[in-house]
Amino acid sequence: MESPIFLTGGAGFIGSHLVDKLLEKNLEIIVIDDFNDFYDPKIKRKNVERHLKNKNYKLYEGDICNLEFLEKIFKKYPFSIIVHLAARAGVRPSLKDPLLYEKVNGIGTLNLLECAKNYNIKNFIFASSSSVYGINSKVPFSEDDPIEKPISPYASTKRANELMCYTYHHLYGINITSLRFFTVYGPRQRPEMAIYKFTNLIYHKKPIPIFGDGSAKRDFTYIDDIIEGLLSSMVKCYPFEIINLGESKTIELIELVNLIEKNLGRKAIINFLPSEPGDVPITYADISKAKKLLDYNPKFPIEEGIKEFTKWFIKTEGGIK
Numbered sequence: 001m002e003s004p005i006f007l008t009g010g011a012g013f014i015g016s017h018l019v020d021k022l023l024e025k026n027l028e029i030i031v032i033d034d035f036n037d038f039y040d041p042k043i044k045r046k047n048v049e050r051h052l053k054n055k056n057y058k059l060y061e062g063d064i065c066n067l068e069f070l071e072k073i074f075k076k077y078p079f080s081i082i083v084h085l086a087a088r089a090g091v092r093p094s095l096k097d098p099l100l101y102e103k104v105n106g107i108g109t110l111n112l113l114e115c116a117k118n119y120n121i122k123n124f125i126f127a128s129s130s131s132v133y134g135i136n137s138k139v140p141f142s143e144d145d146p147i148e149k150p151i152s153p154y155a156s157t158k159r160a161n162e163l164m165c166y167t168y169h170h171l172y173g174i175n176i177t178s179l180r181f182f183t184v185y186g187p188r189q190r191p192e193m194a195i196y197k198f199t200n201l202i203y204h205k206k207p208i209p210i211f212g213d214g215s216a217k218r219d220f221t222y223i224d225d226i227i228e229g230l231l232s233s234m235v236k237c238y239p240f241e242i243i244n245l246g247e248s249k250t251i252e253l254i255e256l257v258n259l260i261e262k263n264l265g266r267k268a269i270i271n272f273l274p275s276e277p278g279d280v281p282i283t284y285a286d287i288s289k290a291k292k293l294l295d296y297n298p299k300f301p302i303e304e305g306i307k308e309f310t311k312w313f314i315k316t317e318g319g320i321k
Contacts, residue, residue: 002080003028003077003078003079003080003081004028004029004030004077004078004079005022005027005028005029005030005079005080005081005083005234006030006032006073006074006077006079006081006082006083006121007019007022007029007030007031007032007082007083007085008031008032008033008064008082008083008084008085008086008108008112009032009033009084009085009086009087009127010029010031010032010033010048010059010085011031011033011035011044011045011047011048011059012033012044012047012085012086012190013047013184013186013188013189013190013223014085014127014181014184014223014226014227014230015031015033015085015086016044016047016048016051016188017186017188017223017224017226017227018083018085018227018230018231019031019048019051019057020051021227021231023051023054023056023057026056027056028056028057029056029057029058030058030060030073030077030079031048031051031057031058031059031060032059032060032061032062032064032070032073032086033048033059033061033086034061034062034063034064034086035061038088038089038090038093039190039191039192040191043188043191047188060073063108064086064104064108064109064111064112065103065104065107065108065111066111067111067114067115070111070112070115071115071118074115074118074119075119079119079121080121080122080123081121081122081123081124081125081234082112082115082116082121082123082124082125083125083230083234084109084112084124084125084126084127085127086104086108087104087105087108087127087157087158088100088101088104088105088154088157089154089190090154090192091131091152091154091155091278091279092152092276092278092279093154094152094153094154094155094157094278095152095153095277095278098153101153101154101157102153102157105154105157105158105160105161106157106160106161109126109161109164109165110164112124113164113165113168113174116168116172116174117168117172117174121174122173122174122175122237123174123175123234123237124165124168124174124175124176124177125176125177125179125230125233125234126161126162126165126176126177126178126179127179127181128158128159128161128162128178128179128180128181128242129154129155129158129180129181130180130181130182130183130219130244130246130283130285131150131152131154131155131158131280132147132150132155132158132159132162132180133145133147133150133280133283134147134148134149134150134151134155134280135149135151135280135281136280139282139284140219140248140284140285140286141244141283141284141285141286142244142286142289143180143242143243143244143286143289147159151277151278151280152277152278154278155278161178162178162242165178165240166240169239169240170240175237175238175239175240176239176240176241177233177236177237177238177240177241177242177243178241178242178243179229179230179233179243179244179245180242180243180244180245180285181221181226181245181246182218182219182220182221182244182245182246182247182283182285183218183219183220183221183246183283184220184221184222184223184226185220185221185222185223185305185309186222186223186224186305186308186309186312187223187308187309187312188223189223189309194218194253194256195220195256195260195306195309196309196313198256198257198260198268199260199264199309199310199313200313201268202257202260202261202264202266202267202268202269203264203266203313203314205266205269206269207269207270207271208257208268208269208270208271209271209273210253210254210257210270210271210272210273211273211274211275211276211279212253212272212273212274212275212279213254213272214252214253214254214257214270214272215252215253215254215281216252216253216279216280216281216282217250217251217252217253217281217282217283217284218250218251218253218256218282218283219246219247219248219249219250219283219284219285220247220251220256220302220305221245221246221247221285221298222247222298222299222300222304222305222308224299224300225245225247225296225298225299225300226245228296229243229245229290229294229296230245232294232295232296233294236293236294238293241289241293243289243290243293243294244285244286244287244289244290245285245287245290245296246283246284246285246287246298247285247298247300247301247302248284248285248286248287248298249301249302250282250283250284251302256302256306257270259302259303259306260306260310263306263307263310263311264310264314
């Protein structure tokens with residue numbers, strides 16, 4: 001990985017953490033991000049502040065749906081790897097604007113695969129999602145499970161992206177690893193995601209919404225564990241693999257709230273609401289493949305991860321009011 005690394009979505013939550021680690025290794029990184037308004041762009045601007053001072057870091061602002069913009073960058077640098085994290089994210093927002101999700105996740109990913117083909121990039125890492133499993137009656141979720149019934153436009157786009165990745169591997173010999181992330185959390189997390197949202201509302205003594213009865217279970221994965229999985233996948237460079245990255249443990253949402261309460265030293269005001277379309281009752285990763293192929297071994301159980309997250313949250317003046 002001595003040639004520059006091309007990273008999409010590098011100003012976001014996961015991307016900025018990956019940049020931290022790559023710069024620590026003295027690697028050259030070319031980042032693109034469009035700083036869209038899905039959440040306050042100032043959060044992303046803050047994420048990249050210290051990166052901009054590093055000589056091994058270059059940021060381009062632009063859209064992955066703009067192939068001409070991408071090709072100008074690929075003509076300039078001899079990339080050997082693409083790490084594609086950029087996406088329109090979130091299950092519930094995708095129900096409101098499925099066309100946008102199809103455009104960004106579909107055309108954007110296809111553009112990057114075209115660049116990989118046209119500029120002879122032999123290693124492509126794609127950020128997929130546990131959402132592709134939909135309502136899966138078999139737990140934990142395994143990469144070999146049939147993926148036939150995703151229940152949100154976001155999930156459908158991610159599964160379609162995985163299939164297109166395979167097509168480009170088959171046709172053009174590109175080494176591609178698709179990583180199915182299971183609900184990533186930690187410092188710099190997107191503000192609309194459950195752990196940040198619950199923490200912010202509890203801290204400011206505002207009601208938190210719980211959709212359903214609070215019994216839904218999630219496999220939450222701490223950011224440091226996800227980054228270790230990403231770094232390993234970049235080095236291993238398998239011909240084609242789909243790999244789960246999760247903690248491989250579940251916690252009920254109501255238990256999660258209790259854990260946040262404990263770490264904040266504040267009581268939650270809970271507003272129970274009807275279940276939302278697109279929500280699944282459980283996510284639960286089988287990580288045996290990740291352990292075997294990536295030497296993946298998550299080190300942050302939810303208790304430790306929430307402790308680290310709330311410490312960061314309090315340190316940053318209680319987040320966003």
